[in-house]
Amino acid sequence: MKIGYARVSTEDQSLDLQTTALVSAGCARLFSDHGISGSEFSRPGLKCALDTLSSGDTLVVWRLDRLGRSLRKLVELIEELGKRNIEFVSLTECINTTSSGGVLVFHVMAALAQFERSLISERTRAGMAAARNRGQHLGRRRSLSPEQREEALRLLVTIPLKLVAEKFAVHPRTLKRMLCDTSLADPPTRDATIPQGHR
Template sequence: MKIGYARVSTEDQNLDLQIAALEGAGCSRLFSDHGISGSQFSRPGLKCALEALAPGDTLVVWRLDRLGRTLRKLVELIDELGARDIEFVSLNECINTTSSGGVLVFHVMAALAQFERSLISERTRAGMAAARARGQHLGRRRALTQAQCDEAGVLLAASPLAVVAARFEIHPRTLQRRLDDRSVVANGHRSSPEDLT
C-alpha cells in the first residue's frame, strides 16, 4: 500500500497541489500537516503516517522538503523506514528506494549528510582552537568575575560559604568550584573545601 504525506509551513498555503500529485501516484491513504515548519520532525500528521505504515508499504511525498529540511534527519528517517521494510518515494526528486537507482540516490544523500557533519565538526574544533589561542574563555560565562572571587575569598574568612554564595546570588557549590579554579591557577593545586571556609 502507498501512503502519502503532505505538509505546508503556513496557514495561508494549501495542500491541493501535493494531494493531487499523491493521489495521482496511487496513494490510497493521505496524511498531512498544515502550518508546521519542516524543521520540526515531531508533527501529528507525520506521526500518524509513520504509524500507519506496515512492512511492504511505501511512504510517498511530493517533494523531499515536505518530509523535512534537515538532511541528516531525512537520512535517519529514511533509514528507519528501510529497517522496517518500508520503501520511500519522493515524486519531484525521483527518489525511489524500490529501484536500484533510487537506492543509489539515497546512499549519495547519506554520504552528503556524513560529509556535512564532518565539516561542521572540523569547523567547530578549528574555531575553538583559534579562540583558545586568542585567550578567549570557551563555554558559559563564569558565574563570578575575578574581582568577585577575590571579594568572596575575603568574606569567607568571616562568613560561612552559604552566606557568601547568597551575597553573590549563586549556589554554594558554584562558589566553591569557582574558588577551587582560582586556587588551582594561583597555587598549581586544588584546595580542599576546608581551606576555603
C-alpha cells in the same frame, strides 16, 4: 500499501498539487500538515503517517523537501523506515528505495549528510580555537566577576561557605568550583591550610 504525505509551509498555500500527484501514484491514504515549517520534524500529520505505516508499506511524498529540509534528519528518518521494512518514494526526485537506483541515490544523500556533519564539526572546532587564541572565555558566563571572586576568596578564609554564597547570590557549588580552580591555578604551599568549614 502506499501512504502519502503532503505539507505546505503557510496557511494560504494549497495542498491540491501534492495530493493529486500522490493519488495518481496510487496512495491509498493521505496525511498532511498545513502551515508548518519543514525545519520542524515534530508534526501531527507526519506522526500519524509514520504511525500508520506497517512492514511492507511505502511512504510517498511529492517532493523531498515536503518531508523535511534538514538532510541529516531526512537520512535518519529514511534509515528508520528501512529498519521497519518500509520503503520510501519521492516522486519529483525519482527517489525510490524499492529500486537499486533509488538505493544508490539514498546512499549519496547519506554521504552528503555525513559530509555536512563533518564540516559543521570542523568549523566549530576551528571557531573555538580562534576564540581561545583571542583570549575569549568559552562556555557559560561566569557567575562572579574577577573582583567578586577575589573578595569571595578573602571572605572564605573566615566566613562559612554557605554565608558567602548567600552574600553573592550564588550556589555553594559555584564557590567550591572556584576554590578548586584557584587551587589548580596556584597550588598551595606545604604550610598552607584549608579554611575551617571547607574540609
